[in-house]
Amino acid sequence: MRRVAVIAIVSGSLGMGGQYAVDGRWGMVLACLLAGALWLFPTQYGAGQRPTISLLFLAGAGGAGVYLDYAPVWLLTHFVILLIAWDLDHFTRVLQQFSKDHAREKEPSALFHAHLRRLGMVAGLGWCLGMAALYVRVPTRFAGALALGLLVFLSLQGIVRFFDQGGGSNAE
Amino acid sequence: MNKLSNTFILLIYGLILVGLATLKGPLLAFAIPFVVYLTVGLFFEPEPVHLQAKRTLSTDRVNQDTPVTVHLKIKNEGSSIENLLIEDIVPAGLQIIEGNPKLMTSMKPGETVTLSYTLCGARGYYHLPGLRTTASDHLGLIRKYKDLALSSRFVVLPEAYKLPEVGIRPRRTRVFPGLIPARKGGPGVEFFGVREYHSGDPMRWINERASARHEHTLFVNEFEQERATDIGLILDCRIETNLFRGNTELLEHGTQAAATLAESFLNYGNQVGLLIYGGMRNWVHPGYGKIQRERILRALATVRLYDSYVSQELVNMPTRLFPARSQLVLISSLLFQDLPTLIALRAHGYPLLVISPDPIHFESKLLGSSQTVAQAVRIVRLERDFLLRLLRRTGARVFDWQVDQPFHQAAHYALTHGAAWRTSQGVVHA
Numbered sequence: 001m002r003r004v005a006v007i008a009i010v011s012g013s014l015g016m017g018g019q020y021a022v023d024g025r026w027g028m029v030l031a032c033l034l035a036g037a038l039w040l041f042p043t044q045y046g047a048g049q050r051p052t053i054s055l056l057f058l059a060g061a062g063g064a065g066v067y068l069d070y071a072p073v074w075l076l077t078h079f080v081i082l083l084i085a086w087d088l089d090h091f092t093r094v095l096q097q098f099s100k101d102h103a104r105e106k107e108p109s110a111l112f113h114a115h116l117r118r119l120g121m122v123a124g125l126g127w128c129l130g131m132a133a134l135y136v137r138v139p140t141r142f143a144g145a146l147a148l149g150l151l152v153f154l155s156l157q158g159i160v161r162f163f164d165q166g167g168g169s170n171a172e
Numbered sequence: 173m174n175k176l177s178n179t180f181i182l183l184i185y186g187l188i189l190v191g192l193a194t195l196k197g198p199l200l201a202f203a204i205p206f207v208v209y210l211t212v213g214l215f216f217e218p219e220p221v222h223l224q225a226k227r228t229l230s231t232d233r234v235n236q237d238t239p240v241t242v243h244l245k246i247k248n249e250g251s252s253i254e255n256l257l258i259e260d261i262v263p264a265g266l267q268i269i270e271g272n273p274k275l276m277t278s279m280k281p282g283e284t285v286t287l288s289y290t291l292c293g294a295r296g297y298y299h300l301p302g303l304r305t306t307a308s309d310h311l312g313l314i315r316k317y318k319d320l321a322l323s324s325r326f327v328v329l330p331e332a333y334k335l336p337e338v339g340i341r342p343r344r345t346r347v348f349p350g351l352i353p354a355r356k357g358g359p360g361v362e363f364f365g366v367r368e369y370h371s372g373d374p375m376r377w378i379n380e381r382a383s384a385r386h387e388h389t390l391f392v393n394e395f396e397q398e399r400a401t402d403i404g405l406i407l408d409c410r411i412e413t414n415l416f417r418g419n420t421e422l423l424e425h426g427t428q429a430a431a432t433l434a435e436s437f438l439n440y441g442n443q444v445g446l447l448i449y450g451g452m453r454n455w456v457h458p459g460y461g462k463i464q465r466e467r468i469l470r471a472l473a474t475v476r477l478y479d480s481y482v483s484q485e486l487v488n489m490p491t492r493l494f495p496a497r498s499q500l501v502l503i504s505s506l507l508f509q510d511l512p513t514l515i516a517l518r519a520h521g522y523p524l525l526v527i528s529p530d531p532i533h534f535e536s537k538l539l540g541s542s543q544t545v546a547q548a549v550r551i552v553r554l555e556r557d558f559l560l561r562l563l564r565r566t567g568a569r570v571f572d573w574q575v576d577q578p579f580h581q582a583a584h585y586a587l588t589h590g591a592a593w594r595t596s597q598g599v600v601h602a
Binding site: 052055056059062063066067072075076079080083086087090091094095097098110111114115117118119121122123125126127129130131133134149152153156159160162163 | 179180181182183184185186187188190192194196197198199200201202204205206207208209210211212213214216254255257272274275276277278309310311312313314
């Protein structure tokens with residue numbers, strides 16, 4: 001299970017670094033690889049703040065690629081891989097903390113596979129919608145764009161607030 | 173761990189804001205997978221959790237360092253749960269030595285999961301309050317928390333070792349047979365004296381040598397009767413006598429000594445009571461047998477240090493709780509101001525055995541070995557020796573116990589009848 005998370009992290013950092021390697025920016029390649037290594041270290045040896053730093057750095061590197069005219073398809077793909085890596089890293093760390101159900105020895109593996117299926121669906125959908133956003137052009141006026149932007153912000157705020165309150169607690 | 177971390181939110185807002193500000197559409201597109209990730213969470217929000225749980229403990233009373241196995245059976249009486257985290261709340265003071273009180277699983281309606289783990293802890297009463305459950309979707313974005321009240325209790329008793337004998341000789345004994353020499357002639361084991369033959373005395377008691385010296389008179393041997401007696405155990409729980417540098421405590425040693433002595437005295441058929449002196453009045457009325465042993469051990473399981481102005485000195489000790497002239501056993505490292513109270517106890521006719529864990533030896537090991545420490549130790553050692561000498565002069569028997577050696581081992585040598593005989597004044601060194 002952890003191996004899959006490690007593969008995702010390595011792929012994410014190598015992919016981001018690879019974009020810069022093609023352009024001959026070796027400093028950035030090294031920085032991306034270091035960020036990946038930094039991320040991997042707490043994945044192997046327990047929790048820490050390093051995944052946060054690495055994720056933000058690699059996402060920043062991907063965002064900067066837009067200004068360097070790198071292929072947005074690959075950048076989007078690497079962003080999706082980063083999302084997968086971040087999720088799997090978190091999930092495997094959570095899973096490691098808890099025991100197996102003794103009656104069902106394969107429980108963690110079953111949970112992991114169910115998680116992978118859901119994540120695969122999300123990643124696929126996200127990539128497809130991202131690709132659509134990259135290539136489908138809808139002509140709109142400034143006011144329309146502003147309204148859409150506002151809608152996005154308000155929706156996001158609603159979702160975040162919902163997740164923050166999500167669950168709640170009740171005693172029995 | 174909060175799945176929806178600030179980093180994640182920052183990343184989405186960052187991509188959108190920078191994309192809008194710099195008019196770079198791809199940045200907005202890059203935010204889409206992250207937004208989809210969040211949105212999917214909305215569609216798979218878990219239903220309210222309905223669980224039924226049953227906890228069984230391997231035992232509800234154990235001795236110190238004996239493991240307790242906890243089995244949990246949880247049944248899902250609601251709808252299907254994609255991810256369920258079950259956490260049995262383990263109180264502080266207990267250690268998990270095997271298994272894990274947390275379980276992450278998925279549950280279909282009507283499905284049952286089991287969870288087992290093994291605990292071990294220091295003496296005390298423990299209460300397992302219940303389960304904390306967290307249900308979420310597979311991505312773990314929305315969580316529903318629920319606390320299930322599921323109360324279980326168990327007690328960890330202090331270890332009571334067996335002592336072969338404790339050499340006490342109180343002046344007053346009860347009429348019941350026991351193992352305490354009663355200072356009275358009659359049937360017994362140890363030779364007590366010679367008296368004139370009375371009708372009904374067994375022929376094997378006749379002392380032929382003494383009888384041969386007197387014509388027409390027969391003499392018989394008398395033996396010392398062995399009876400049960402009343403014993404009051406007093407455990408000193410004052411913070412002044414027990415707490416030392418670095419929050420180290422002598423109390424654990426004292427508790428173990430009290431448990432071992434109670435076990436030993438009760439095994440000999442004596443009537444034993446316990447007074448835990450320190451804060452609130454904690455008193456086990458004198459009694460016999462296994463039930464009394466259980467009462468005393470349970471009382472000792474709850475013992476802790478007390479910091480009370482009222483009980484800073486032994487002068488407020490309620491000695492009337494003990495039968496008059498009963499044997500008192502005080503377990504205390506002693507303070508100088510305790511001496512008048514102990515002298516008063518002796519004056520009131522209570523035979524007194526003082527088990528005194530040596531606080532100087534205990535604390536000096538924590539202080540290291542510098543010249544200053546050595547000098548300080550020497551001074552307080554003189555003071556303590558003086559205190560113990562004064563106490564012995566009152567007729568009290570004092571056992572100066574260095575707690576490096578377990579009590580049952582140290583007492584095996586120092587508190588037997590042989591030791592009592594060796595030390596006519598009751599002066600015993602461990």
